[in-house]
Amino acid sequence: MTDPAESMPAESAHILAWLREGEARFLDQVEGLTEDELREPSALPDWSRAHVAAHVARNAEAVCRLLVWARTGNETLMYHDIETRNRDIETGAGQDGDQLSADVRDTAGQLDAEIAGLPGPAWTARVRTFQGREMPASTTLWLRTREVWLHLVDLGSGVSVESWPGDLVDALLEDVTTTMNGRDDAPSWVLQATDRERIWRIGSGAADDLTYREVSGKAADLLAWLTGRSSGEGLAAEGVLPEPPPWM
Known part of the structure; x- marks a missing residue:
């Protein structure tokens, strides 16, 4: 073949x-x-x-x-x-x-x-x-x-998502955050991966916009949370961890 x-x-x-x-x-x-x-x-x-x-x-x-x-x-x-x-x-x-x-x-x-x-x-x-x-x-x-x-x-x-190839986790995080950014009701979040030098930003404000909330954790944990596959275990946020909107 x-x-x-x-x-x-x-x-x-x-x-x-x-x-x-x-x-x-x-x-x-x-x-x-x-x-x-x-x-x-x-x-x-x-x-x-x-x-x-x-x-x-x-x-x-x-x-x-x-x-x-x-x-x-x-x-x-x-x-x-x-x-x-x-x-x-x-x-x-x-x-x-x-x-x-x-x-x-x-x-x-x-x-x-x-x-x-x-x-x-x-x-x-x-x-x-x-x-x-x-x-x-x-x-x-x-x-x-x-x-x-x-x-x-x-x-x-x-x-779990943690068992996935790391580059696949990154690719799907890029996909999910891009999809969310296309929505009128996109939240203003900065997602900081703690296990690699990567940041994903959701929202249309400027990079120094103080209304952005930071959520940090391993990339796999961020992805599991964003896609509804976890309730946010392993993540840290400013204040109460927000609930992500549906992404599809």
């Missing part, structure tokens, strides 16, 4: 490595869960671990559809509608452990094959997410990477 890194934009090759590592770790966690553990609550409201696994499998299929769109030029939506998406997740969550593991494994393999088969020019083709955001097909790799790693934590099987 052709190495997809040969045809995709150079900056996407590193993202593909993160994606493959995340998918391998996610599958490893799912395969290690017993039937009873799969039915236990995940870290997401109203979803069992089986629901999280089924969602990740269905997401792989959805990203495949975007790449088919990029390759053929024929509009192929991620999901038909929200009802169909939710129904498919429920159906997938009802599978037994072996079936669910195979579902996660097979759909990741299908996506990898679609990535490998995408010709160079197709990576710049415009596609659209389920939320209506238009983007080049190359961005789907980042969306899938983000999805897999965050839901790896959401399985609630003992994996």
Whole structure:
């Protein structure tokens, strides 16, 4: 099989490595869960671990559809509608452990094959997410990477953001803070990483604006808090630690 890194934009090759590592770790966690553990609550409201696994499998299929769109030029939506998406997740969550593991494994393999088969020019083709955001097909790799790693934590099987590759933590912090900065109600925060020389700023004020509040801690702890994967353990703030707004 052709190495997809040969045809995709150079900056996407590193993202593909993160994606493959995340998918391998996610599958490893799912395969290690017993039937009873799969039915236990995940870290997401109203979803069992089986629901999280089924969602990740269905997401792989959805990203495949975007790449088919990029390759053929024929509009192929991620999901038909929200009802169909939710129904498919429920159906997938009802599978037994072996079936669910195979579902996660097979759909990741299908996506990898679609990535490998995408010709160079197709990576710049415009596609659209389920939320209506238009983007080049190359961005789907980042969306899938983000999805897999965050839901790896959401399985609630003992994996934390702290176990992630450090450069992935930094990249997602950049993504999350950039997204928050695009909102009219963005809070005024300075995020100071204590384990590397990095600062992330949220808000549109000047750098010396005294209304900014500083929140400090390890980069992984900052990311877990910003994305709702922790309540702020390990962080320090001026006064009471604020509650971050939804970022997606």
